[in-house]
Structure formats: structure tokens, C-alpha cells
Amino acid sequence: MLKVSEYFDNYFARGKINKFTLAVFVYLLIVLLNIIDYVTEGKLIFTLFYVIIAIFVTRYLNIANAIVISVLASISTAYIDITILNEDLFSPYYYFNLLTRLIVYFIVIYLTHTVQKRESSLEEKIKIRTLDLEEEIRQRKFKESLLIESEEKYRNLLTNQPIALLRMNISTNKVDFANQEFLRQSGYDATEYDNLKDEDYINMIYPDDRERLFNFYKEWATSGFRENSNISYRIINRYGKILWLNTYLYVDRDKNGNPSFINQLCIDVSDQKLNEENLFKSKERYESFIKNSNEGIYRIEFDDPIDISLPKEEIIKQFFFTGYIAECNNIFAKTYGFKLADEIVGIQVSRLMGDSLNDENYKTLNNFIENNYIASNEITEEYDKNWRKIYISNNSAGVIKDGKLLRVWGIQQNITELRESQDKIRILSWAVEQSPDAIVIMDTQFNIQYSNPKFSEISGYSNSEVINKKPFIMLLNESPKELREEIVNTLNSDNIWTGEYLNRTKDGENYWEFAIIAPIKNEKNQTTNYVYIKRNISERKRFEEELIESRLKAEDANKIKSEFIANMSHEIRTPMNGILGMIQLLEMTSLDEEQKDLIETVKYSSDLLLRIINDILDFSKLEFGNVKLSYEPFYLREFGKNLYGMFEIAAKNKNLAFEVIYNSDFNYQIKGDTYRLNQILINLIGNSIKFTNEGFIKLYILEKNKTAKKVSIEFIVVDTGIGIPSEKFEILFDSFTQLENTYTKKYTGTGLGLAIVKKLTDLMKGNISIKSEVGKGSEFCVKIDFEISQ
Numbered sequence: 001m002l003k004v005s006e007y008f009d010n011y012f013a014r015g016k017i018n019k020f021t022l023a024v025f026v027y028l029l030i031v032l033l034n035i036i037d038y039v040t041e042g043k044l045i046f047t048l049f050y051v052i053i054a055i056f057v058t059r060y061l062n063i064a065n066a067i068v069i070s071v072l073a074s075i076s077t078a079y080i081d082i083t084i085l086n087e088d089l090f091s092p093y094y095y096f097n098l099l100t101r102l103i104v105y106f107i108v109i110y111l112t113h114t115v116q117k118r119e120s121s122l123e124e125k126i127k128i129r130t131l132d133l134e135e136e137i138r139q140r141k142f143k144e145s146l147l148i149e150s151e152e153k154y155r156n157l158l159t160n161q162p163i164a165l166l167r168m169n170i171s172t173n174k175v176d177f178a179n180q181e182f183l184r185q186s187g188y189d190a191t192e193y194d195n196l197k198d199e200d201y202i203n204m205i206y207p208d209d210r211e212r213l214f215n216f217y218k219e220w221a222t223s224g225f226r227e228n229s230n231i232s233y234r235i236i237n238r239y240g241k242i243l244w245l246n247t248y249l250y251v252d253r254d255k256n257g258n259p260s261f262i263n264q265l266c267i268d269v270s271d272q273k274l275n276e277e278n279l280f281k282s283k284e285r286y287e288s289f290i291k292n293s294n295e296g297i298y299r300i301e302f303d304d305p306i307d308i309s310l311p312k313e314e315i316i317k318q319f320f321f322t323g324y325i326a327e328c329n330n331i332f333a334k335t336y337g338f339k340l341a342d343e344i345v346g347i348q349v350s351r352l353m354g355d356s357l358n359d360e361n362y363k364t365l366n367n368f369i370e371n372n373y374i375a376s377n378e379i380t381e382e383y384d385k386n387w388r389k390i391y392i393s394n395n396s397a398g399v400i401k402d403g404k405l406l407r408v409w410g411i412q413q414n415i416t417e418l419r420e421s422q423d424k425i426r427i428l429s430w431a432v433e434q435s436p437d438a439i440v441i442m443d444t445q446f447n448i449q450y451s452n453p454k455f456s457e458i459s460g461y462s463n464s465e466v467i468n469k470k471p472f473i474m475l476l477n478e479s480p481k482e483l484r485e486e487i488v489n490t491l492n493s494d495n496i497w498t499g500e501y502l503n504r505t506k507d508g509e510n511y512w513e514f515a516i517i518a519p520i521k522n523e524k525n526q527t528t529n530y531v532y533i534k535r536n537i538s539e540r541k542r543f544e545e546e547l548i549e550s551r552l553k554a555e556d557a558n559k560i561k562s563e564f565i566a567n568m569s570h571e572i573r574t575p576m577n578g579i580l581g582m583i584q585l586l587e588m589t590s591l592d593e594e595q596k597d598l599i600e601t602v603k604y605s606s607d608l609l610l611r612i613i614n615d616i617l618d619f620s621k622l623e624f625g626n627v628k629l630s631y632e633p634f635y636l637r638e639f640g641k642n643l644y645g646m647f648e649i650a651a652k653n654k655n656l657a658f659e660v661i662y663n664s665d666f667n668y669q670i671k672g673d674t675y676r677l678n679q680i681l682i683n684l685i686g687n688s689i690k691f692t693n694e695g696f697i698k699l700y701i702l703e704k705n706k707t708a709k710k711v712s713i714e715f716i717v718v719d720t721g722i723g724i725p726s727e728k729f730e731i732l733f734d735s736f737t738q739l740e741n742t743y744t745k746k747y748t749g750t751g752l753g754l755a756i757v758k759k760l761t762d763l764m765k766g767n768i769s770i771k772s773e774v775g776k777g778s779e780f781c782v783k784i785d786f787e788i789s790q
Contacts, residue, residue, distance in 0.1 A: 164245075164266035170259055185245070185268055187238025206234035206242060225251040225259045232269070244273040296332030296412045298325055300349060305404035308373075315405075316365045320357050323349035326407070335392070335414040337384035354383045373398030373405065379415070390416040440532040441520075446488075449529070458513070458536050460506030487517060494519050494527055500537065512541045576613070580606050627763060629676060633669040633789035636713070637662065640701050643678070647685050647697075654689065657696035664703040670711060670786035676760050677784075681715060683753040684780050688719035695720025695777070708788070715782045723774040732770065733758035757782075 164182035168175060175193040183189060186204065188196070205213055213233050220229055228250040235243050245266045252261040290297045303322040306315055325332075325347050333344045336352060353361045360381055368375045378394040396410030432439050438455035442448055448466045456462055483501055490497040496518040503513050515534040519527040583603045591599065640660040651658035681699070688697045700716040724732065733754050761768045766784035 164264075164268070166264040166266070168262045168264070170251075170262060176261060181268075182266060185237060185243055185266060186235070187241075204235050204237070206236055209233040220249070225262070242270075243268055244270045290329040293329060293331060293411075296329065296335050296414065298328040298332045298410050298412065300324065300408040300410070301326035302405070302407070305406050308400060308403055308405055312366065312369055315369060316362060317357070319365055319405075320350050320353070320361065321348070323408070325349070325352075332412065335384070335390065335412070336382075337386055337388070352382050353380070368396070368398075373400060373408075375410070390414060391419045437533050437535045440534075442530045442532060444527060444529070446530070455534075458505070458511075458534070459503075491517060491519060491530060494521075511536050511538045513537060514540075576606060627676075627760075629673040629763065631671045631673060631787075633671050634674050635669055636666040636701055639674060639677070640699065643681055643685065643699065646682070647689060650689050651697060654692070655694070656689065656692055658689075658698075659696070660699045660701065662701050666701075666703065669789035670713070671789050672784075672786050673764070676764070680757050680760050680782060681717070683757045684715075684717040684782075687753060688717055688721060688778070692719045692721035692777075704783075706788075710785055711788055712783060712785050715784075717780045718777065719779075720777040723776050724770070724772040724778055725774055726772070729770055729772075733768075 164185050165177065165179040166175065166182050167177040178193060202210065213231065216229075216231050220227075228248070230246065230248045232244065232246050235245060237243060246269050247267075248265040250263050251259040252263065254260045300323045302318065302324075306318045306322075308315065310318075325345055328341050328344060330339075330341050333339065333341045336344055338344045350357070353364075364375075364378060364380050367378060375394050375396045378396075380392045380394055382390055382392050384390055391414070393413045393415045394410060395412070396408050398408045399406045432452050435452060435454055438458045439450075439452045440448055440455055441450040447468060449468065451461075451463055451466060483499075487497050487499075496516065498516050500512060500514050502510055504510050513534045514537045515532065517530055517532045520529040520531055522528050580603070583599060583606065586599050587596075587603075640662065644658070644660045647658055685697060685699060696719070698716075698718045700714070700718070702714040702716065704712040704714055706712075758768060761782055761784070764784050766782060768783075769781045770778065771781075772778035
């Protein structure tokens, strides 16, 4: 059936029969079949034929034609049936026969048309898919041809490109692909690679890079070749040539994600490395030259290149205000007070030149321009970061291109010290020339090489008479031979000779001179010259003789005075003791109140006079050195207790607090003169009580610096008295001195107390110091070293 259908399809497709002819033929065939069916009484069989015909009609005619033919055939066959059966045209049988036939035809047509539609849709899809497959096959063939062409093109490209490519099979450790550049780099043919051994690959790596490269591969392999990577190293190819390679590596993985191939892209960077090395060496030499130079090296750039066709004044302004330090070495930076070059880079030229385009700076820049932008040993005044003036010797040259000043390179030397030294030498020269002392420079043979004007004035010899003509030793005309030998021996021993001697001028006049003769040494500590400085001291000699004579006379007068005072004090003290004795006897008699007051006044005045006499006697003894210390062992605690007992009542009478404070238990004895130590502290404590109206007096006895044999003791007397002005400290310990102020004038005294304290302290090899503030009080500290009694 399918073949019949395909035949008709092809038949109609070739256009051998049209559809109208087919419709007439089908109609007549149905009528004929209907007659045959009736005659043969084979209704069922021929009904099947009707269905088949209806299917063909529906398939090969459109649905409208099929319906028309079906209706006509139904009417015709129905009519034939009723004619043969002699039925009425419009009888029920006719309508039933007609309706039955129509229903059968329409059902067949509907079903056939539905199937036809589905077949048509399927056929259309098959046709479209067939066309798609044909197009896909055509595209695939086209792409395959392009792919083959592309693969060939890229294979040629990879084979001949200047980047070396190597593809290694990880599982077999064999070369899968290597291009011509890789073969050129290594020096091996493609066929030779598979025969290379591990040691051949190792030997191909430059020895210094092997360990680094092996560690790199090991780390990369350990990571599972997860990241693309790269490394630079050297190889030694087959011909012994060393190549630098920048190698980039990545892996291809199989469908399971396991590494299968290692791809290497190796770029020969030997020339680049050589250039870098040469550039590095050049830069290193350049930086080394700048860094290690003993002179300051610098480069000045400008905000914008300066057009040298501009007026000179404009060029100078732009140079001064837009120029800045772009590069320099540390020596240059240190010249301006900076430690490192980085600290000065970027600083304006104007700042270094004092921020002022003054006449001096204008002249410097003008000379640079006038000399075709070259400066040779140009001396400039500039300023460091602390605004200290410095002097610079400059050598510089401008870089000019296309009529514009681009930059300035320069080498400079800080000559500040040289200029200052020159100034010092000049000042020293003036000082020597104008010195009030005669100054002579001699060589090591004592030949005079220089003398100043004062020498000629003192000696009477002119420069022309002595320089390089007369040895110094011949000028010591009146000096004994022994003195000359002493001077020469001292100088030959590289020592300084100082002394006085009698000399004679050229005119024969004698005079005394004081001289200092010293060696002059060079940087190697070698004596190259001697300097001889002398002064005419004849006047001073005469004055000294007069002074000695006056001092002797004064000493004799002072001795007579002291002896008189001592004798008088002794003579006065004898009757005073008698007076005091008689006063004590009078006090024992019956006296009225007035008589008691008179006796008390006489007793107080007599005690005061006796104390004054004792002070004078003690001071006289100290002044003449007649006081001898008596060292005996004693305990400081006991000593302090006695002092407290002496002043306790006096302090209470003035409502003053008095205490003795220790910083140690002092359970050991020291050796000292307790009488003289008492005398020191009695004077100090007595003065504190005398000049303190309220507050306290404290005596500190402090142990300091104790050793096994010695101990230092500080006796500190502190009060809240009237205080002492600081400007009076210097005269405080002078003899017969009392401070003059409105308060101290109310108190009597000889002014010898503190003088005696100072002399006794000195006698004990101690020292005394004072701290005081007017209106707040005073603090006296006596420090004495004692021997510990064993």
C-alpha cells in the first residue's frame, strides 16, 4: 500500500494527471462500483472499496473536492439503489440510504484528512530536518576544512614563531611537540629529544640555577600543577652557549581533570639580560661615582624648559624661581645641613641661594649665561637649612636642546671651612702683626723665618737683620750659658719652655723679658718650626719688687698688730675674770631689785666682752696657724646630745623648736677634735637662734660614704630665720664682717664667728656651703671626713 501511495505521489508530482480528471474518474468509478455491488450483492466488499476510494480522493484532492465528490456519489448511488429497488425518490429508504452513505464518506474523509495532516506535518518536519542535516553536514565539512587549514596554519605558526614551545607527556616523560625555536635554543634535533637522559636535561641547566629551578618544579608539582607559573633561568645549549630563558608553564588535563601534558613557552631574553646587565653596571658605576665622590654632585631641573632666546633678565628669573634640585648625592646634601640626599631633593634653587635675587646672585647667574651656560670654579655665597652662610666652588654645565635649557649638571665643593680658615689666618696674621708681644717663627735650626713689628720694637733689630741671618740663640745676649742649654734641650725634647731672663737690645740696653718657646708640629706630629713669644717685663719686674717690699712691710705690720691684739686680749681677759668673780660674789649678798638689775647688766656686758676677747684670740691663733687639732675618739650620738643640752633652754626662751636629727645609729666611734667641732656648730646654732624669731632650728647629723676605715659626716644647721641675700654669700665668711640690714643691726657681735667656722672647717680639711632665701631661712652644711676608731 505504501508503495502504491509513493507511486501516486511521484505520479502527481511529475504532473502527468490533473486533479479535475481524477475527480471525474473517481465519480464514475464509484457509480460503476455501486451498480456492480447491487448486481453481485457484495455490498460489504464494495463498501470497503468505497472507503479506499474516499481515502485516495481525500489524499490526492483537497478536502472541498473530496466532499463534493462524496455528496454527488452518495446522491447518485442512492438514486441507483431506489431505481433498481423501485422505491420512491423521496421515500424514507432513500433518505436513510443517502444519509448513511454521507456519514460513512464524511467519517472517512475526516479521518483520512486528519491522518493526512499529521503525515503532512511529519513529512514537513522530516523534510526540514533533512535540509538541516544537509546544511549541518555541509557546515561541518566546511569547518573541518577550515580546521584542517587552521591547524596547518597554527602548526606552521607554532613551529616557526620566535617563542620556543615544548609539550611534554607527563605519563611517558617524552616530548610530544617541540617547535623550531626550542630546537634552536637547545641545539638538539626533534629526533634526539626522546633519546636524552635525565642527566642530559640536568646538564642543560646552568649550575647556579639548578637548585632554584628544581625546587620550583617540585613546589609546582606538589601543588598539582594548579596554577600557571613562570620562572627565569639559564641553560647551556648543546654548543656551550649560555641563554637566559623566561619560561611560562601550564598543563593540559584529561577528562578526569588529571594533568596529562606540560606546556612550556620559553622566550630567549639573553640579549635583554645582557642589556639589563650592562645598564645595571652602567647605573651602578654612575650611582657609585655620585655616591662615593668626595664632591657634591647635583642635577637641577626646571618646572618648564627655559627658552634661551628670552631676554637675559627673564632667563635669570626663571632659573632662580623655577629651578629645583632633582638629583644629588649625600655630600651635596650635607653641604646644606641635611643628612641624606632625599631630604634636599625638590628644594628650590632660590632657597639655597637665600630666597633673594640680590646683586650677588644675579651676578652669579649672569656669568653662567654669559659663559654659554657653563660655570668654572664659580664662588657663590649660599645658605644651608639653618640659614648659615656657606661658600661654594661651583663647576656646572647646562643641557640645551632645541633652543631650551632643559637641566643643569654640576659638581661643587664646600669651601666654607677653607674660607673660614683663610679668614682665621688673615685675622691671625693681623693679630700677630699687631700683637703687643714679640712673636718670632724659627726653623728647627733656630734660624728666624718671621718676626712681627713688636719684636723689632723690643729688640731693636729690623726684619732684614734677623730673618734667615741670625740664629735665635744669639739674641740671648745677657743670658748665662746654662739657660741657653736648658732652652735648647727642652725644645729638642719637644717640650715647651717658659721662663724669664735678662736680655739686651741692639743698642746695649738691658731689659727683663718673659718668653714662651714651643714646637710647631705638622699633621704627622713632626716638629717643623718653633714659635718664640716674648714680652718686655722690665716694668712688671720693678712693680713686683716694690710689691714684695710692700707685702713684707704689711706682713710685719700685721704680725705686730696680731701680737698686740693677742697681748691686749690676754691682758684684758685677766682683769675681766676678776670682775666676773667679784660680780658673782656680789650676787651672793643681800641686794634690792634695783641693785640686782644693775649687777645683771654688768654680768651680761662682762660675758659679752669675754666672748669677744676669746673670738679675737681664737681668730689670731687661726690666722697665724697656731691652732693644733687634738684627735680623740668620740660617739656622734653623745656629741649631738651635748649640743642639744647647750641650746635647749635658749631655744625655749624664744619659743623656738630645736631638735637634732640622725640618719644612723652611729654605734661606732670616730676620731676628731670635739672642742673645735663644738666651736663650729656652737657658732652656727648660736647664729640661727640669734636671727630666728619664730619657727625652728634643726641640726642634721648625717652619715655619708662610709667605708671600713673612713666616714664622711654632714652637719646641717637649718633655721627659719631672716635669711641671707645671695649676693652676700661671697663675703659671709670674711673676718670682722657683719651683714648690713635693718634686722642684723639690732644684734651685737664681732663678725668673727663665721670666719672662725670657715677657718676651722678648712683646718679639718672639710668644706662649708650655704643655701638661704631672705625671709624664709638659711641652711649651713659642714662636711668633714673622719677616721673610724678601730
